[in-house]
Amino acid sequence: MKKLTAIVVGAGNRADVYSSHALKHPDELQIVGVVDPDPKRVEYFKDKFSISEENCYSSLEELLKRDKFADFVINGTMDHIHVKTSIPVLEKGYNLLLEKPFAVNEEEMKHLCDTADKYGNKIVICHVLRYTDFYRAIKDSILKGDVGDIVSIEMNEHVNYIHMCVSYVRGKWRSEEVCFAPMLLAKSCHDVDIMMWLMNHTRPERVVSFGSDFQYGPERKPDNAGNRCMVNCPLKDNCIYDCEKNYITPRRWRFYVTQPIGEDANCPEEIITESFKKENHFGECAWNFDRGGNVDHQAVIVNFENGATGTFTMTGGSARSERNIHIIGTKGEIKGIFEDQKFVIRTKNPKSTKEDGTDGYTEKLIDLKITGDMIGQKGGHGGGDQKMMVDLMHYLNGEEPSVSCTTLKDSTISHHTVFMAEKSRKTGKIIEL
Structure with a gap:
């Protein structure tokens, strides 16, 4: 297999994981360039991956002045500039x-697809949950016919209250x-993609959606709560959102809470503490933020x-982070919890029926x-991140x-479904896909 070379555009946490x-x-991949407006992030990538000075840039425009010098680009920019930075x-x-x-919208999606069709590039989207052992094993079970034809898929994602905040x-x-993407797109396009993938190319036709902001916003701020947790809040000791x-x-x-002060995760506690008392917005009361109808x-x-x-x-604000799934088919069902890394396959079997008429399945x-990190903060996603990179090397x-x-x-199938689900939520209508 040929060794590939890559340039990182947007030197954030996810790009770091993939890189x-x-x-x-090192026999499969070498990072040969980096682009990021933050000089600290550029320096971090330069040192970590031994990138030459001439291949370090503060803007994409600078990179594009050069002739092509790598096999592919790892685009880890913020959601709202993915297309803008990918087209050139x-x-x-x-x-x-x-x-x-x-x-982050239908127009951008079409623009990117049209450009890819025109130039014939290979593009892989980082839906890493497909690569986890949990979802891959479920996919294989479906492909083997263990549950027959799928009648219903029920999926839940519970976002822990600390992660949510x-x-x-x-x-x-x-x-x-702020980010130009609704929460369903920013947090759960993973999950909608899994649903589409498990349906084995059966296309979605209609979608309807409901949701609201039930817990947050200035109008729900507790009485007597202060503006900063560590400055003037009498409720701090018993508050679950205390910074x-x-x-x-x-x-x-x-990694997240030190970004507003230009530091990294190794920043001394004293500096973080002081910033929470002053300018760092992660030190503000959780109910101070206007979520704009999200x-x-x-x-x-x-x-x-x-x-x-x-x-x-x-559902955001749960005690425990959890993804669970229940698939019911014509021959049986699959039910499991991602964080537990377990699922059961139940197959309809009349010979297993008890005398009282219960069960009837094996x-x-x-x-x-x-075990380990299942939400991706440290690059885990249940092993999906690394398996995706291995597959990418083969594909390219x-x-x-x-x-x-x-x-x-x-x-595009799952993204379009999410866009139309948001349209349904905002209009109260069933939307044809």
Whole structure:
């Protein structure tokens, strides 16, 4: 297999995770360039991946003045500039690994697809959940016919209250005005993609959706709450959103909360603490933020062309982060929880019926025995991140990709469904796809 070279455009956390494949497998990938307006991020990537000074840039325009000097680009920019930064890269002849969501509206999606068709680039979208052992095993079970034809898919994503607040209340994904993407797109295009993928090319026909912001916003701010947790809040000690309890001692979210002060996750606690008392918005009361009509929970119902249905519900503010799934088919069912890395396959079997008429099925437990980061903060996604990079190396080398590979064409189906679900939520109508 030919060793590939890549340029990172947008040197954020996700790009760092994907690029790290070059350190683990230097015979397969080398990072040869980096583009980011933040000089600290450029310097970090330069040092980590031994990138030459001449290949480090503060803007995409500077990079594009050069002739093509890598096989592909890893685009880890913010959601609302994915298309803007991808179009000139494709025109230059680069293949592309693009973080999801790859577009924030229908017009952008069409523009990117038209450009890719014109230039013939290979584009892979980072729907890494497809690569996890959990969802891949479920996909294989469906393909083997274990449950027969799918009648119904029920999926839930529960976003833990700390994760919800750091990213979607205090953070840069809190509203469409800030990140240009609704929460369903920013957080759950993963899950809608999984639904489409498990339906095995059965196209969605109609969608309806409901949701609201039930928990957050200035109008729900508790009486007597202060404006900053560590300055003037008498409710701090018992508040579940207290920035000190959530972000200072636990290191989980330090990458996010140090960005507003130009620091990284290794920043001393004293500097973080002081910033929370002054300018850092992660030190503000969680109820201070206007989320611009964004939701904290949303339900989506999809009707497929063969009459099957899919239901997905995203709920932010749960105690535990969890993705669960229940698939019912003509021959049986699959039910499992992603974080537990277990699911059961129940097959209809009249011979198993008890004397009282109950049961009537055989059950097989699939225990994948995987532990670790399941939400991707440290690059895990249940192992999906690294498996995607392995598949990408094969795909860009002209080999047949796995069933998990998500091309641009594949991803447009789930993105379009999300866009129309949002239209339904805002208009109260059933939307034809």
